Amino acid sequence: MTFTRRDMLERSGQGFGAMALAALLADDARADKALLPHHAPKATRVVQLFMAGGASQVDLFDYKPELIKRDGQPSDFGEKVEAFQNGLGPWLRPQWEFKPYGQCGKMLGEPVAPLGAVADDIAFIHNMAGKTGVHSQATYLQATGFQNPGFPGMGAWISYGLGSINRNLPAFVVLPDHRGFASNGPKNWDSAFLPGQHQGTILKPGAPRPIEDLFPGNHGSYLTGTADPDGRDTLARLNRMHSSGRSGDDRLEARIASYELAARMQLAAPEALDLSRETKEVLRLYGLDHGKSSFDRDINPLEETDAMGRKCLVARRLLERGVRFVQIWSGNDNGFPRRNWDSHEDIRRDHGPLARGMANAIAGLLIDLKRTGLLDETIVMWTTEFGRMPSSQGGKGRDHNPHGFTTWLAGGGIKGGITHGPSDAFGFRSADKGRPTLVYDVHATILHLLGIDHTRLTVRAGGADRRLTDVHGHVIEDILA
């Protein structure tokens, strides 16, 4: 197979260490990408925090006194509402007390109180709306902008558009919940029709091979002494013999370069993940100074803090080293016992420890990013696939609510301490019913801050010029700094 040079470069991705990329790109026919960035960027990196299962807006971030007043009264939405499990019981008050934080006075629920310390850095969007109450499709929608499989994750688009800052590490890194994948699994960070290197690379901090196949597997016991490095030298010599008689096919060079980069990744990745280099003060910031190595069997805030804290600290180290996009997941698939945000049965039981752990860790991350100056060029985004109903399900739980939920942003180019797009009195849906904020708007805003016009980053696939925002999306000017 042959390609244009541009295409070949694209497909070989990070495989082009020292080649004069710019010169080769100059005559590229695909102006859409060659012109990136479209304007001066405000930020260069993104952390996406995804709460899988559907995090409750009304118990954490979106304070609704009306629900306290009407707690236990039959719910009335003023319209016909279809709930996923028909969980339309009486109104259910927020399950925790709310208190004001920061100069902005943002009201936060008790489990997320640690985020009070950074409330003035955050822009909350309370009128988010999705399209479906089905986990799978809703997760796809928030992760890829489409509700069916087959589209690249936001990180893949950004990796494709902006490339890598540090070629020794993948541009798009994913830190899944340590207990397992959320709905759709790795399809949420898939490259789909984009070249494969833009897929999110799973990183497993603490594992012997933190990246799949970073070092020889268990069956490589025959690779003793210097067999591995010598083998790579031999390989390089063989490949050069091979390509010397085969000019005009840059893929051969690209493949040779990919082996050189692989060797550099073997050094860079473990170093990036080595938390032992962090000071006690930093560990404390993330709630990692507890000194424990085992936890209770039941879900508990300390363990949640530890799990999320490690991921957040790793994220900071990756961002520091030039990773473009880090995606962190909280919550595995929607099974039992609940280790996710899908609290149909009991909000306090699941949301309590999950939210406290999340808030401890993310507050630490924001403070740390600020401390190191990285927050200025890093967008931190918190989201979920949908919210939960202000009515109760089975007394203590809440059903899915795709009509209204909260997303928040902080960092590079974001105006902190504000709330954009209020929800109605119950937190059911956007106060302005016809004009909720959609995922396309959030994606458009993030791309905008990265210097990308979301309508101009396109790729031809399946008969259409595809983009992250489909045919939608408006930059949310209100939340720009």
Place this chain on the structure above:
Amino acid sequence: MFKMMLLALTVSGADPWWSTRPLEKVQPPKNAPHPVDAFLMARLAREGIVPTAEVDRATLYRRLCFDLTGLPPAPQDSQRFISDSSPDAIAKAIDTLLRNPAHGERMARLWLDVAHYGDTHGYDKDKQRPNAWPYRDWLIRAFNANMPYKEFTTLQIAGDMVPQSGPGGIEALGFLAAGPWDFIGHAEVPESKIDGKIARHLDRDDMVATVTNTFMGTTVQCAQCHDHKFDPVTQADYYRLQAVFAAIDRADRPYYRDPAMHERVKQADAIVARLVSARGELAAVEKKLLGPEGEKLTAELARLQQPAPGKDPRFGWHSQIRPSANTTEWVQVDLGESRPINSVVLHGCHDDFAGIGAGFGFPSRYRITCSDDPEMVKSTVIIDHTSTDVPNPGLKPLAYPAPAMAQGRYVRLTVTRLATRQNDFIAAVAEMRVLDAAGKNYAAGKTARASSSIEAGPRWAVANITDGAWYGGDPATRDVQDAVAAKLASLRATKIPAELRNRISVLENELAAAERDRKALPAPSVVYAGTVHSGSGAFMGTGPSGKPRPIHLLKRGNIQQPQEEVQPAGIAAFNHAPDLFNLKPGHAEGERRLALARWIAHDDNPLYWRVMANRVWRWHFGRGLVETPNDLGRMGDMPEHRELLDYLAGWLRDQGGSLHALHKLLLTSTAYRRAATNNPEAFKKDPDNRLWWHGNRRKLDAEALRDAMLATSGTLDTTMFGPPFQDFVITHPEHSPHYEYDKFDPASMKARRRSVYRFIVRSQQQPFMTVLDCADPSLLVDRRNETNSPLQALALLNNDFVLVMARDFATRVDKEGGSTEARIQRALLLALGRPGSPDETRELSAYATRHGMPAACRVIFNTNAFAFVD
């Protein structure tokens, strides 16, 4: 997509609607004996480009082997080819490779990309789809048998409507179901809800896109929200195509692999149907004789037995969960004293677990006995259903009249074959009632015990079997129900003449016998396919009637904004056969699919032939004449050689759609034999090789690379067909299965079959194959991305599969013996299909001497020479 910038566009290339124009009757220029070369050479001459020379025989043979079988050449075959100097040596080699069963495996794998085949559903939970593979096997057989392309197409869309196609016609329908399926959106959300409607709309969308992209190279799915912006496809066209698939779902479809058995079953079904209809006629007579009173009582009884709203939580008795169906379980009621027994009534349970619903856990085989002895040493048999399976009655009560003089204190239901739950087996019964002649239930509230029971109160408990509560029917009216039933029975005794009762009873016996015979036939095979589905719970389907769902044009593709209803049709702008969709009112749903199949697979449908000719070209030349095989529309690539494409398309049609003939035509051209070498002059004029002045060097795809390692290591398991091998371990199967590749040991011999037999998971794709740019089974993949990333390098260096392959490869060459240098030479011959150069041999021998043969074989598997085919 990859526009030729340096060459001026030809006249044909400038026509944006070129692909929809009728096939041009083109004669190849007279400048070369082979038509392919004639077209290409004429153009090259015009542009002043000198093509490269032909490759050597060894390289050519490696090319042919990978292209036609997806496997590397065996050295002895290669040697035979090289030393065959007869003029038809190449043609003979092609014939031999086309006859090799590995050819069908290779073609099937290419086709599975297009069909986006997988062995799981995808979406949330990503459950397994254990019966998808018969479609893959059908593909392999079809490609090996050189099935004419029109038949190949028709069967995949409407094989069930082509009687002479036999079982293959059913297996082929796996095509319509090959793509992802939203389990939650169907099994947990009914069609009455918006989310349920969306799920079904998206399901049809996938079928429409799959069929049209595959066979027409037209991206009609772009017209879901508005008329296609670039191609002549209207929004109405799109929804008319949805209407073609409006009756079907994706589900398991029973069929018989053995055509003779297929016929026997059809006959047995016909006998049963005839008797059912005769019984119906007598029932009508019976109804007339029973008169208004009989009608009233019948209606009254039906009303009383209606399921009450809501669900009584006290479901019934539930045995322990067993790993095998053939486990004996029993439940027994103690009536307190010995009683004369008139009849015993069983009521099924209702539980939504695994989407089962009505008849949950109802046993397949059982008998009911009564006795005064609690151990049933001597007992009277009330009913014995232990030799054949009883169809699940759902919620319909089953009443068994006892033989005269039946009496006993204990009544026992002994289950000898359990019901399937979800890869496991149980028995569950809501209620067992023991009635006297007046319809009084002796068993009500009496104690019961069982061989085993899960006591998950209040839902499941052995005591629930006599608690008077079951799903359906208001418990408060139970006595009334029984009394009405008794009245109806006595009315029947007086009003129906003995002769008629006798005929009814004879007929019922015949029917029972016929049903028994039918059931005695072996269980059918199952393929996951497009089918009219008769389901339960939220996933009801349109069965058994198969009446198509009404399809409306949706404003902006929004399910909540339906506009006018549309009828099935093809795309209006392509009017090569406008009458095919003139279907009679009340036509069977399959007529719609058959009409579409005939409309697509039509001699006068130019796109259909162009698309396939282009695909086959692409499979052999590494790039299509049109580089977007699923999109020959305006958004697709413009062909540089429209005349050649038209020639090949027409040729394929005129050869009766013989793909083998087309393979042979392409592979016997000089163009196919051109070396993948550079020529600076030509490169300057046509750097992208749009005019085929050199052979395209091909990178082995994930499957070819994996299969090549297996073949080279000498450990390839060539077993064909059957269920896929799994190179993962499943944990948490009960909710969302976790497919854990880490837990599978690649040293095991269990996963050494060709990659086409791999179990393909959609959500957690095989990481090794994925990093090698394997097709994503959720996407319609007409061509794969080709990347060279550091992650790919790491996988090929360090993945356990490669490490095991290198070790086994080393064992193979070590066994053949010789000096290190001789063994390295042998290894290079096996791996590269050619002898290693002296430099290569020296490098690797030195390395093997220092670090051992397995480490050297690992290096060989990582070379560019192994990964690319010149």
